[in-house]
Amino acid sequence: xxxxxxxxxxxxxxxxxxxxxxxxxxxxxxxxxxxxxxxxxxxxxxxxxxxxxxxxxxxxxxxxxxxxxxxxxxxxxxxxxxxxxxxxxxxxxxxxxxxxxxxxxxxxxxxxxxxxxxxxxxxxxxxxxxxxxxxxxxxxxxxxxxxxxxxxxxxxxxxxxxxxxxxxxxxxxxxxxxxxxxxxxxxxxxxxxxxxxxxxxxxxxxxxxxxxxxxxxxxxxxxxxxxxxxxxxxxxxxxxxxxxxxxxxxxxxxxxxxxxxxxxxxxxxxxxxxxxxxxxxxxxxxxxxxxxxxxxxxxxxxxxxxxxxxxxxxxxxxxxxxxxxxxxxxxxxxxxxxxxxxxxxxxxxx
Numbered sequence: 001x002x003x004x005x006x007x008x009x010x011x012x013x014x015x016x017x018x019x020x021x022x023x024x025x026x027x028x029x030x031x032x033x034x035x036x037x038x039x040x041x042x043x044x045x046x047x048x049x050x051x052x053x054x055x056x057x058x059x060x061x062x063x064x065x066x067x068x069x070x071x072x073x074x075x076x077x078x079x080x081x082x083x084x085x086x087x088x089x090x091x092x093x094x095x096x097x098x099x100x101x102x103x104x105x106x107x108x109x110x111x112x113x114x115x116x117x118x119x120x121x122x123x124x125x126x127x128x129x130x131x132x133x134x135x136x137x138x139x140x141x142x143x144x145x146x147x148x149x150x151x152x153x154x155x156x157x158x159x160x161x162x163x164x165x166x167x168x169x170x171x172x173x174x175x176x177x178x179x180x181x182x183x184x185x186x187x188x189x190x191x192x193x194x195x196x197x198x199x200x201x202x203x204x205x206x207x208x209x210x211x212x213x214x215x216x217x218x219x220x221x222x223x224x225x226x227x228x229x230x231x232x233x234x235x236x237x238x239x240x241x242x243x244x245x246x247x248x249x250x251x252x253x254x255x256x257x258x259x260x261x262x263x264x265x266x267x268x269x270x271x272x273x274x275x276x277x278x279x280x281x282x283x284x285x286x287x288x289x290x291x292x293x294x295x296x297x298x299x300x301x302x303x304x305x306x307x308x309x310x311x312x313x314x315x316x317x318x319x320x321x322x323x324x325x326x327x328x329x330x331x332x333x334x335x336x337x338x339x340x341x342x343x344x345x346x347x348x349x350x
Contacts, residue, residue, distance in 0.1 A: 157288030
């Protein structure tokens with residue numbers, strides 16, 4: 001197993017910089033009644049006239065208890081995309097370093113590598129949508145700083161095998177970022193539980209999927225306290241606004257409602273899979289641990305356009321590696337699911 005040291009991969013300019021100190025960093029309220037004249041805010045109370053907590057302490061306190069992770073190992077971002085961008089900014093030197101991605105996978109890794117002028121080295125998954133560990137390790141060099149693993153994977157829906165991830169964690173002297181946007185729909189435990197075992201492990205999650213809060217943009221990052229301190233150093237001081245913090249706190253404080261919605265999605269997912277088995281133009285239904293189903297059909301573009309004509313928008317993934325003639329169906333409500341299945345059956349007999 002490699003001996004990973006985060007200090008070896010922090011960008012020199014990030015190491016040298018001093019984080020911006022906001023008014024709310026210098027004075028942290030203890031709940032006492034105070035007159036705040038420190039941040040040049042509008043003094044007239046309307047619920048959002050004050051700057052938000054830059055470290056989202058109330059929100060992290062609840063997440064810490066629920067996830068069983070210390071607060072100093074949690075970073076919150078303006079969506080997972082901001083979290084991912086911060087990782088590039090902290091650990092990848094533009095025009096020098098590279099990252100490894102495993103297509104087909106989440107497209108923002110490519111966007112962010114281009115944005116930050118960091119080379120992306122792609123190692124395609126195999127026909128079972130699992131990593132080729134040997135090929136990945138052969139692709140890595142001294143300038144490889146991050147490896148991105150989406151599990152459950154988007155757009156395929158499958159989990160990445162734990163033994164393969166462990167091998168990569170133990171043999172890559174860089175950061176292994178496991179994107180768990182869909183973990184709440186899976187039976188597998190989160191990799192968050194392994195943080196203490198792997199100093200190079202970073203886990204990202206989101207409140208956009210299972211929690212139904214895509215509109216507020218809140219991403220979660222779990223890593224060692226040392227990694228989180230680096231990210232806190234470079235993040236914008238007020239990156240998570242007050243409305244987002246309040247809405248997120250309200251939602252995560254009602255986990256039973258979230259669990260009921262997840263249960264409904266899983267039930268409807270099973271119904272959709274069974275229905276797809278009897279649609280004559282569906283050739284393959286891929287295993288899924290997410291809130292969507294990927295299926296190979298006879299002509300993805302044709303079927304996509306037919307469903308559009310029926311008022312149903314799905315995702316045509318045929319341009320992605322290994323995904324020729326595939327459609328991705330997000331699982332909707334019971335009524336939406338019935339409408340989709342009915343439309344598919346009509347197309348099958350037309």
